[in-house]
Amino acid sequence: MADRFDPPQVLDRLAAELLVVRCSGHLADPQRRYPRWELDNAALQRLLQRGVGGVILLGGCAAELRQRTRQLEAWAGAPLLLCADVEEGVGQRFEGASWLVPPLALARIHAEDPALAIDLARRYGACTGREARQLGLNWVLAPVCDVNNNPANPVINVRAWGEDPATAGALAAAFCRGVQAEGVLACAKHFPGHGDTASDSHLELPLIPHGRERLEAVELPPFREAIATGVAAVMTAHLLLPAIDADHPATLSRAVLTGLLRQQLGFEGLIVTDALVMEAIAGRYGPSEAAVLALEAGADLVLMPEDADGAIEAIVAAVASGRLSLEQLRASQQRRRRALERCSADGGDSAPAPLGALSNGPAPPDQALALELVRRSLVSRGRGPVPGGPGVNLIRLDNSLACPFLPAGAPALALPAAAGWRTCLIDGQGPSPWSGDGEAPLVLERLGDGPVLLQLFVRGNPFRGRADGADPWPAVIRQLQAAGRLAGLAVYGSPYAWETLAALLDPRVPAAWSPGQMALAQGELLGRLGFGPQGGATPDDDAPRAALAVDFTD
Amino acid sequence: MADRFDPPQVLDRLAAELLVVRCSGHLADPQRRYPRWELDNAALQRLLQRGVGGVILLGGCAAELRQRTRQLEAWAGAPLLLCADVEEGVGQRFEGASWLVPPLALARIHAEDPALAIDLARRYGACTGREARQLGLNWVLAPVCDVNNNPANPVINVRAWGEDPATAGALAAAFCRGVQAEGVLACAKHFPGHGDTASDSHLELPLIPHGRERLEAVELPPFREAIATGVAAVMTAHLLLPAIDADHPATLSRAVLTGLLRQQLGFEGLIVTDALVMEAIAGRYGPSEAAVLALEAGADLVLMPEDADGAIEAIVAAVASGRLSLEQLRASQQRRRRALERCSADGGDSAPAPLGALSNGPAPPDQALALELVRRSLVSRGRGPVPGGPGVNLIRLDNSLACPFLPAGAPALALPAAAGWRTCLIDGQGPSPWSGDGEAPLVLERLGDGPVLLQLFVRGNPFRGRADGADPWPAVIRQLQAAGRLAGLAVYGSPYAWETLAALLDPRVPAAWSPGQMALAQGELLGRLGFGPQGGATPDDDAPRAALAVDFTD
Known part of the structure; x- marks a missing residue:
């Protein structure tokens, strides 16, 4: 049931708040590299005013991103989740910031000297979190917690923190601590584990044939470690795990998100889907239906719905029809807001960075870290x-x-x-x-x-x-x-x-x-x-x- | 003779003020694309504090450039000439601003409809000047006044405003009016005319075999028109014109700069060399000697000396030895300062642009101009x-x-x-x-x-x-x-x-x-x-x- 007062608008805004839409980090529309996936500024501004609660950014240099995040906040008029796939340092996506060796390099160091590798992973996270904050991001979509035990994996590979569960868990958790100590949220992904696939979920839906016992032994430990260390968010995988849910991919599976992640692993933070536009989901479900299914399954936030307006309307309709409960959406809203509060409450310098942040490139200690990682690996x-x-x-x-x-x-x-x-x-x-x-x-x-x-x-x-x-x-x-x-x-x-x-x-x-x-x-x-x-x-x-x-x- | 009070420092600063050094439009050192030619930030900051009076920028997007120009002004603590080779709109060099068809396109339009082409050239200049100012530049190194009467010309070609003197002059002058009405300086180049060469002065010193009569008929008219319309600066060409000066390329020739340009054409604005690092000059003269020779010949400003510190010292030594007069340097200093004053005195909105300038790309009229130019050509x-x-x-x-x-x-x-x-x-x-x-x-x-x-x-x-x-x-x-x-x-x-x-x-x-x-x-x-x-x-x-x-x- 909706609120007594002005329920349609309130519900509409509540649904919108649970979406994370995508835009370019470039300021101007003609600079967009992927106009098919990146909202233009008119649509973006309209959706933010409608109440959309998060934006994922890609493209542009550091100076541009800093202006872009400020622009988005001004359009929204309310705190936003601002995130990016900066798994290998902010410079991986935004030129001018630190670009670090991929995580798997640290797994190799860990084999020789675990304490050193764990310290490097923490500094890696701190560098990423600090630079993200300086550019106006408050959410780093990392660490990858998948165990890369399949060298033929086309999509995880060097992005993983380990080829075995213990290494991946120890390093991913250290990375989380580093990020979050800077007042920026981390995100463990892709639950329940994308490491053992030889197909690419951008193109099709991979199938993981393992049962629960094997998941406990290999896939789940890094996520358990990240959760134990307080990771703010977990991102779902577009994978089919017939042993847990024969019908729905993990992203849309109540057994996986609510049963396994929320209840059995006890995760109380934000559950966010991977991008719903990806072919494994987009090709199988209607653009709006996927968003409803994800929330039904237990996700709090929906990343990159194919049509944000359609998703909002489908969520509103699902509440009206009783498929989704208002209480559930409010609980997700509360988790989102607690996460945002945490950004300013957690350590680090929480004052907004000036527009000139990183204007002479990475700070000397981060430059030294980048060089040390290259040399050691x-x-x-x-x-x-x-x-x-x-x-x-x-x-x-x-x-x-x-x-x-x-x-x-x-x-x-x-x-x-x-x-x-x-x-x-x-x-x-x-x-x-x-x-x-x-x-x-x-x-x-x-x-x-x-x-x-x-x-x-x-x-x-x-x-x-x-x-x-x-x-x-x-x-x-x-x-x-x-x-x-x-x-x-x-x-x-x-x-x-x-x-x-x-x-x-x-x-x-x-x-x-x-x-x-x-x-x-x-x-x-x-x-x-x-x-x-x-x-x-x-x-x-x-x-x-x-x-x-x-x-x-x- | 130097000043009575503290002459070495005063003279050093005076010499420095006449240099234009090059840096990347990117903010951070590691982003530089051509570190051999682009000063690092430490050297740049030091030179600006030493009194260097101008910077030419290349690379980076519009948002980055806006921060960069502000950063340079802060380092200098005094008004700077900030310029770029934005001959085809600011977007030609800095992504996010307007990128227009090359000037020769308007020459083709001029053949059909001269009045339309002249109006388009003025709007082309206005767009370029306005966007330059919004990003913190005050000097546009355009128009090319060379007559491209040699289709094999490897270096001018479509950058020219015409294939005949009348067209090139009319359009280049209209462009100048457009730029300068926005409170930004223009620069007619490359004096006395680079259109009729089949070799590239980046690589060697081209020779122009024409006598004075032919120069009057073909090469000089566009410069005369630009001067008549009040162009603030003229850039010299690295060309040998034996009929005028058998020994020195135009850039270093007193006969060309002082005799022809200053005295005969009556140009009272800034004379700036083309980049001294270019092979036609750099390969023939010592890195510091070229700067002294250019000033001796009558240049006011020296662009991209190979070694700015060496150039300053060579200029100071040339004053001490009597090769250069202090009066001449002071006259150049005055011309530079008058040009800077003109930037704020001339039309346009002279308030400094905010950091968010062009944050949604070119203004609608400039977008319409870009499209009109593409469609008409x-x-x-x-x-x-x-x-x-x-x-x-x-x-x-x-x-x-x-x-x-x-x-x-x-x-x-x-x-x-x-x-x-x-x-x-x-x-x-x-x-x-x-x-x-x-x-x-x-x-x-x-x-x-x-x-x-x-x-x-x-x-x-x-x-x-x-x-x-x-x-x-x-x-x-x-x-x-x-x-x-x-x-x-x-x-x-x-x-x-x-x-x-x-x-x-x-x-x-x-x-x-x-x-x-x-x-x-x-x-x-x-x-x-x-x-x-x-x-x-x-x-x-x-x-x-x-x-x-x-x-x-x-």
């Missing part, structure tokens, strides 16, 4: 510097047009260029380099002459050549070695790719791996392979002139 | 929509890693993708698509099957295939037509490229040209070729899913 092998050269700097990446780690001047480009190496990018969007021959997949004459420095930016499951769909890189390593042309190997990202490829290397080939892909990791890694620091170019090299010509057209 | 031919398909969306661009006009979701990518076309990028940094056969330059099987939509982003003189150095695109057009695979042609940028290629087309092939390369131009042009508006993707296409996967990794 870097692995190299082989003897001395890359021999021969100049030759071909062959770089594999996902998409050269949207590649935040390879701006002009990035070390992976600039250091080899300064030594005379020619860049050749392979990203599946250029002319094919593939022969169709699985044993000699590259057509070498399409790349140019000379030794090859192979730099692979790989995370998740990107091990597919365009020609045949199979992983071409082990064969490429063998092919280049057989031709006497492999001068060096750099792998940025996946430890599994590194381990597979390093095992194939001639021991004389210098090679290194960094879990990080950002400029800092590139510079450190290439330093190990004998490429000088930036600026060490010889006076007659072409690279700076080319940069100047691109850059300075007057 | 768009040329299309052939019949109806692109037939066949889906096939290969073959895109030629300079550098996929630094391509501001092709972010994720750019129409040139998204519209064909939504209709099922596969993107294939050719930028000289991927595996070679070239056969080495001049008559059939592309190896078609490296691109994939089906009809080809050819989209060329070309400006200046980029008509070089990697394989042979000759212009491959006319042969590519013939090759694709012979194979029955040319479905459509889009040219963004150079009218010369368009005219050359359009002449080769089968009249049935739909084709279009826009002088602009930005998203707005892409959408309008592809609309003419039958590709629907963004968001018109069929529900089962792959593009939005792929975008989601890239974008939304949780």
Whole structure:
């Protein structure tokens, strides 16, 4: 039953308060990269005035984000949950802040020195929480609590804090403490555990065949640890777990959210869905029905409903028809408001940051942390510097047009260029380099002459050549070695790719791996392979002139 | 002679005031794209405190630039000249502001309707001046007054306001009036005229063989018009004009700067050099000597000296040795100060803009101007929509890693993708698509099957295939037509490229040209070729899913 006074508007606002909509971190509409998913400013302003209670932001630099969060608060006129997927430091998503190595790097450190890794994870969280707050965010959608026990996992992989439950739990909990000590909320995800899937819930609904016993042994412990340490929120997974609920994915399952998470694990904080627009949900349920089902199942907040207005109306109708109780929605509202109060009550400097926050980049201790993490997680092998050269700097990446780690001047480009190496990018969007021959997949004459420095930016499951769909890189390593042309190997990202490829290397080939892909990791890694620091170019090299010509057209 | 009181410091500050140094528009040091050319914040702050009087900025978005200019003013503690190469709207360099079609587009309009073109040029200037001021800039390094009478010019080309002196002069002067009515300084460049060169002064020193009579007929009129309309500054060219000065390039020539510009053309405003780091100067003179030579020749301000401290010291020493007179430096100082006063005295709203300027992008009239310019300058031919398909969306661009006009979701990518076309990028940094056969330059099987939509982003003189150095695109057009695979042609940028290629087309092939390369131009042009508006993707296409996967990794 609705309130006695003005019930339609009150209920409408209550429903709206439980939604988290998405917008770009860029200020202006034309700057949006994904207008299909990112509300325009008119719609955003209208929804915030309708009472929508949270916004997830993506895109833009730190300075822009700081203005953006202030703008959103002004439009809402009430405290908002402002969140972002900043799992690897705020700089992962917003240029100008700290970009840290992915969490799995710390799991590797944990194997050697658990106390050090736990302290690093806490500092990692503190850095992320502090910078988030400085830019106006109050909710970090991390840590990933999934145990990455399946190296083929296309969507979790290096985002996890461990490959075993104890490591993942200890580090994720330390990260939570770091974030929340800064007065920012953390979010353990993706409940009840997304680590053991080989399919991608962005595209389809993965199935987890495990029973309760196995969940208790592997998937649940990190969530238990995060909850024990006081994590403010838990995000649900778009997974089917037939042993618990044969009919509904976890996000929409009362057995999972209310039964398992709320009652059995005793979690009293905010339960938020993963993005409802994702194909595993959006493809199966109506855009508004999914929001109602999630709340029915026990979620407090609905992330990225496909149609926010439709979701509000469906929730209102579900209350009217008795599918949802007003008491339940009010309880969710109370959890949301308690979480917001916690942001200002918890430690840290709770005063709003000035617009000039981070205006000279990360603070020195955070810069030091970023460098320490890169150095401690870097692995190299082989003897001395890359021999021969100049030759071909062959770089594999996902998409050269949207590649935040390879701006002009990035070390992976600039250091080899300064030594005379020619860049050749392979990203599946250029002319094919593939022969169709699985044993000699590259057509070498399409790349140019000379030794090859192979730099692979790989995370998740990107091990597919365009020609045949199979992983071409082990064969490429063998092919280049057989031709006497492999001068060096750099792998940025996946430890599994590194381990597979390093095992194939001639021991004389210098090679290194960094879990990080950002400029800092590139510079450190290439330093190990004998490429000088930036600026060490010889006076007659072409690279700076080319940069100047691109850059300075007057 | 120096002052009686504390002469060394006074002279040091006077010398410093005449320099314009370069920094990134990004706030934080690690965000710099060209650290070799862009001062770090510590050096910048120190130089501003030493008295450096101007800064040229490049890079960063509008929101970041607004903070950056405020930061620089705070460091300097005195009024600064803050400038940028925003020749084609502030959005050309700083995302979030207006990005307009290049000036040569208006020259084409001028041929049909001079009054309309002149009014558009004035509005173009007003838009640029207003947005510059809103972001804290007070000096627009435009208009280009060079007459682009040489289609092979690699460096001016579409940046010019005309291919004949009358058009260039009328439009450049109208642009100046628009900029300066907003309380922002304009800058006519590159004196005495850079239009008739086929070499690039970024790389070498071009030679202009013309005598005075020809200069009066072609090169000088646009500068005379800009001066007559009150342009605040003139920038020098790095060109050798043996008929005037056989020994020194214009930038360092007393005959050109003092004789021709100051005395004969009667220009009383600021004379600023082009960037002294450019190879035509940097490669020939010592880094500090060039600054002294420029001032000796009659320049008031020195742009981007290779070593600002060295330049200050060299200027101080030149005064001590009598090479430079203190009176001359003081006259330059006065011109600089008068220009700064003019910024606040001239029309427009002279109050400093708030940090949230442009926070919802360009104002509606400026958006309308940008669209009007795109529509009026768009040329299309052939019949109806692109037939066949889906096939290969073959895109030629300079550098996929630094391509501001092709972010994720750019129409040139998204519209064909939504209709099922596969993107294939050719930028000289991927595996070679070239056969080495001049008559059939592309190896078609490296691109994939089906009809080809050819989209060329070309400006200046980029008509070089990697394989042979000759212009491959006319042969590519013939090759694709012979194979029955040319479905459509889009040219963004150079009218010369368009005219050359359009002449080769089968009249049935739909084709279009826009002088602009930005998203707005892409959408309008592809609309003419039958590709629907963004968001018109069929529900089962792959593009939005792929975008989601890239974008939304949780």
